[in-house]
Amino acid sequence: MTLRIAMLLLLPTVAVAEAPCTAVQTGRPRRVIAADDSTKTFAAIGPDGRVEWRLPCRQIHDLHLLPNGHLLFQDGWTRIVELDAERKPVWQYDAKSNGNADRAVEVHAFQRLADGTTMIVESGPARIIEIDRDGAIQRHIRLKVDTPSAHSDTRNARKTVAGTYLVAHEKDGVIREYDAGGKIVWEYDVPLFDTPRRAGHGPEAFGDQVYSAIRLDNGNTLIGTGNGHSVLEVTADKEIVWRLNQNDLPGITLAWVTQVRRLPNGNTILVNCHAGPDNPQIIEVSRDKTVVWTFKDFTTFGNSLPVAIVREP
Numbered sequence: 001m002t003l004r005i006a007m008l009l010l011l012p013t014v015a016v017a018e019a020p021c022t023a024v025q026t027g028r029p030r031r032v033i034a035a036d037d038s039t040k041t042f043a044a045i046g047p048d049g050r051v052e053w054r055l056p057c058r059q060i061h062d063l064h065l066l067p068n069g070h071l072l073f074q075d076g077w078t079r080i081v082e083l084d085a086e087r088k089p090v091w092q093y094d095a096k097s098n099g100n101a102d103r104a105v106e107v108h109a110f111q112r113l114a115d116g117t118t119m120i121v122e123s124g125p126a127r128i129i130e131i132d133r134d135g136a137i138q139r140h141i142r143l144k145v146d147t148p149s150a151h152s153d154t155r156n157a158r159k160t161v162a163g164t165y166l167v168a169h170e171k172d173g174v175i176r177e178y179d180a181g182g183k184i185v186w187e188y189d190v191p192l193f194d195t196p197r198r199a200g201h202g203p204e205a206f207g208d209q210v211y212s213a214i215r216l217d218n219g220n221t222l223i224g225t226g227n228g229h230s231v232l233e234v235t236a237d238k239e240i241v242w243r244l245n246q247n248d249l250p251g252i253t254l255a256w257v258t259q260v261r262r263l264p265n266g267n268t269i270l271v272n273c274h275a276g277p278d279n280p281q282i283i284e285v286s287r288d289k290t291v292v293w294t295f296k297d298f299t300t301f302g303n304s305l306p307v308a309i310v311r312e313p
Contacts, residue, residue: 007203023049027293038304063307077106103148108239109157124150156212173208224260258306
C-alpha cells in the first residue's frame with residue numbers, strides 16, 4: 001500500500017453535526033461531490049451546505065460516481081483511485097505503468113466501461129487505453145495531436161453508446177471523435193468567434209482550449225469550451241443550435257467552463273472554474289438561459305474546482 005492510499009484510509013470523515021455551513025446554493029438544494037486542487041480537497045457537501053466528508057487530493061480533472069456507489073477519482077496527474085461506499089480504496093492504477101515509466105504522461109480523462117474495464121486517456125503518449133482490473137491493456141488507440149503537450153494533449157473524453165471516443169484536445173482546440181480502430185469519424189474545431197486570444201485562466205482570458213464534449217441523446221454534441229467561457233451545442237453537421245456565452249447570465253461571469261451535463265429536463269449543468277469568489281462554481285441553466293440553481297463554496301474549495309457530481313438529496 002502506498003503512503004498516499006494509507007493517508008486516504010486514515011483521514012476521518014467530517015461529521016455533519018460538527019461541520020459549519022460553508023456552501024451557498026440558490027434554487028432547490030442538492031448534494032455536491034467536488035474537488036479542487038488549489039485547496040487539495042475532495043469533499044461532499046450536503047443540501048444543508050455542510051461538509052459531509054472530506055479527503056485530501058492532488059491534481060484532478062475527472063471524477064465519476066459509479067452505479068455501485070463507488071467513486072472513481074484522480075489523485076495527481078497519473079494516479080486513478082476507486083473508493084467504495086465507505087471511501088476506502090478498492091482499486092488503483094498509475095499511468096506511469098504500461099510503457100510510460102521513462103516518458104512524460106498525464107491523465108485528464110478516464111471512464112469505467114460497462115464491461116468492467118477502465119478507459120484511460122494519456123496526454124504525452126497521445127493514446128487511449130482500456131485496462132482490466134489488473135492494469136493489463138485490452139485495447140489501444142492512437143490519438144491525432146497537432147501540437148503535442150504532455151499537459152494539454154487532451155482534457156475530458158468519453159466513450160459513447162455507439163462505441164466511439166469523443167475527445168477534447170485542449171491544445172489543438174478541437175473535438176475529435178474516433179472509432180474503435182482509431183479513425184477520426186467527426187471533428188469540430190472550436191471557434192474563436194472573431195475574438196483575439198488572451199492569456200490567463202480567469203474571466204479576462206480567452207481562447208479555444210476546450211475541456212469537454214458529451215454526445216447527447218439527440219445526436220448533438222454538448223461542449224464545454226474551457227477558456228472560451230461558453231457552452232456550445234453542435235449538430236452532426238457542425239451547426240451551433242445553442243450557445244451560452246460568458247455574460248449571458250445576469251450577475252454571473254463564466255470563466256474556464258470545464259465539465260458539462262445535459263439533464264433529462266433539458267437543463268444544462270456546467271462547472272465554472274477560475275471565475276473567482278464572486279461567481280458560482282457550478283450552475284444549472286435552462287434552455288432559455290434562466291439560472292435554475294447555483295453552488296458556491298469558497299471555504300471548502302477554491303478557485304480551481306474543475307469537477308463535480310450534482311445529486312438530488
